[in-house]
Amino acid sequence: MAQEHLRDQLNYPFAAFVGNDLARKALKVAASSADIHSVLICGPKGTGKSVLARSMEDIAEGRKVVNLPLNSSEDQIFGGMSVEETLRKGRRVLSNNVLLRADGNILFVDDVNLLPDYVLNQVLNAAENGFHVVEREGISETYDCRFLFVATMDPEEGGISDHLLDRFDICVFLSTLEDEELRMTLCERCLSFQKDPEGFILSFAEETGRMRDEVTEARARARFTRVPEGYCAAISEVCNQLNVAGHRGDISVMNAACTLAALDGKDLANLDHLKDAAAMCLEHRRNNPPEQQQQPDQQPSEDPPDDREDEEPEEQQNDQQQDDQDRPPEEPDDQQEQRPPEEGDAEVPPPVDPDGMQEQVFDIGDVYKVVDYMPKENATLNQGVSGRRSGANIRDSAGKVIGYRIPKGKVSDIALCASIRASAPSQIYRDHSELAIVLKREDLREKVREKRQGNSILFLVDGSGSIGAQKRMVAVKGAILSMLKDAYQKRDRIGMAVFRMNTAEEVLPLTKSILKAYNVLQDIPTGGRTPLIHGLLKGYDILKGVDGKDSRPVMVILSDGRCNVAYTSGQKPVDEMLSTARSLSKTGIRFIVIDTEAGRMQFGLALELCRALDGTYLRLENLNAEYIECSVKYAIEG
């Protein structure tokens, strides 16, 4: 029972692949070099990543592609005990596992970003070392596994962490072809392959054979090719310029350049080889990708936020105009806000100001990257499978089985296979009059499951006049949108509640539909007083229904903390707010307070609120990508 029988399944020929020349060249390099162990093929869906990877059999003579399915169990990948053999012999025997089968072949993983990090790490280790050490189920063995690791991923589903990315010797990017003629050729070839695979493969047989010979020759030659003297320094310089961390990049470039030269039938690499090699080996290791360099760095700023608060792209053009509009209404408002809100007690509403009480709907401010998800996905905190923020081992019969353990107490979720394996060595000594396998209590194992937990994030938005008057709402909406985008990638559930006037209102029940959230966000009105306590209680009301097992409740509060409406009459609003907050801090909800306070006089009430909630505190001004990434992640996973 193995995969070999499907080897005769027909693959689209490598030689017939259209476009993306650098990627094809890179795969040839990988097939020709003994020092390149891993290749990552990135690209949007439908660009032929898997097709290209699987077609490598064509050019790598004598090697076949071994599949590593995403849902493989660890013992099956790295080796565990072979039940049948162990039963027969009465001593533990290593099972035939995926890595063992990959020895001398090509190991292929589709959508590698969905593979658990710890598995990927071990596979990369094995690829680099050429051997693997098994220490599990009483088996202690070291076996050889020299293979070329080929993986594909679509960054849209979340990336892999930087340090894992760095482990890939070569990373190539496939892109959608933009040239009409090329694309037509591609279509024609694909269609004729589907109609008549044998005939199509035959029509490319000559070309395939030529490429295979090229690779075979290069493989022999690559050992003797060199890089000219001065090139080493050049490689180091390029790596420095691109801000490449570590030295894996340098080494990979050298190896790739030598192999490229060998493919060309040369003994010495030239500048073109070096350029190509750098493109293959360094793009995924550079620390500031080109699209980021073009953007102005959004650094956390110590400046008074007045002139930064609504930093939107349009602002650049009508700077002057906006300034004129901004100033006048801000003056009276600032004065009003300078009075500490404690004095503005519950009974007396703040002086009516036209900007505050009037309902207004603001645009959505500048959107920034909350998580630079392609290479920056956090790994150390994310033990679960990428694409989700929180992973938790749970004792529950739902979720993906990731392993098993010796149970404590009563066994409910029994891992039958693991139990059988545990019992296998002693079966030979047991009474088999009725069953072929006899299990005893000490053999029993239970399943360890992991449910990929999402978060239920409730955005609690201050819709009061003070936010509106200072156009803080534009920035607030920008912040929410940035977080929404992030939630979309992480597939969190999100909801939104707004507090203003005298009450709080759930404007968006918890949902996974980000589109809906976006529509709601656009229409959030502002104006009126700040009933923060109502907001907190509303938020609690919404989140308390969230089952902590399926999803973790998170409340993101965007406010300046200037609560001026009491929930219970007779109470001082701020005191009541803080005591409510202290009670809420024990509910298991995680709080993130984003302080929107601006202006010359600041009271720091949001900070106090945050302390009472035992939450994470952020200032709106500091909400740039880097900062929020760390903080939000810390708050959620920390």
Added chain:
Amino acid sequence: MNRPVFPFSAIVGQEDMKEALILNTINPLIGGVLIRGEKGTAKSTAVRALAGLLPEREVVLGCPCGCDPRVPGAMCPECQERRKEGELPSTAVPMSVVELPLSSTEDRVAGTLDIEAAITTGKKRFEPGVLAKANGNILYVDEINLLDDNIVDLLLDAAAMGVNYIEREGISYSHPSKFILVGTMNPEEGDLRPQLLDRFGMMVDVVSEKDEDRRTDIIERRMEFEKNPESFCKDYREQNAQIRENILKARELLKGIDAGRDVIRAAVRISLHLGVDGHRSDLTLIKAAEAYAAMQMRTEVYPSDVTHVAKLVMPHRMRRNPFQDSNLNSEELDAWLKSTFGTN
């Protein structure tokens, strides 16, 4: 299980959905349909009714994976073994609709170790799961957007390669799993993962019927069906048979259809204009156009066929930004198609 199913031909309206389903049965390579819409718009009814129209296919007798005897390269290990001993016995069975319930567990979907066999005989044996049953059939997932992520990963893997690889519980096994994926979802309950969305060849949005007369029709037919399902089905038997025959004829015709350069160019232009990711859309447009031509009982494909099917093939691919409603572009697409190709 002989529960009567509401006949396909008795479904009022929802022409796009019906067309998409039929085109997929004519050419399974189109890659399935995602049906989006509010509740109570005959989504599930249509998919279940489709079972009554499906043509027969050849399978190896007694194979749990439903291997196709004509493709020796893609057979399960048992069939491979049996083949060495001589000609495989085969039989014709109707294609079926295999449902994947939301509550399915990973081992039931992918297949797992046959525990009973392991304990009583001490031998490892593979027990096939839903992905094996779905081979050669329609795999139907109701509310696919609510499916657990780990199950979605399984589907993605199988859909990408047409093979289900299992490496778990001491079992290393693989079997063919080529299916037409049909999913329904209510977009209000959440989005679909982009990778899964892209696996669907077509997407249709269904809305409830607005026309008063037709709404009355719907209610009347449904009530009639519920009162006396057998006689209701009988009434529509002939119409159903007609559709089925057309599908069979179209499948025959399709074998002789070859898209010319003008058709391919039209498909490529549409994809380029809409700036969709990847090249899947081009191919799907062409295959769908061929199937549509066959459905019209033609042996020639025209660029107008491509523009006709574009409304089914393109909408879910146009969505690059999660904050854009894909429907917004639908009219724009129509207008552009008209101005560029002059037909439609």
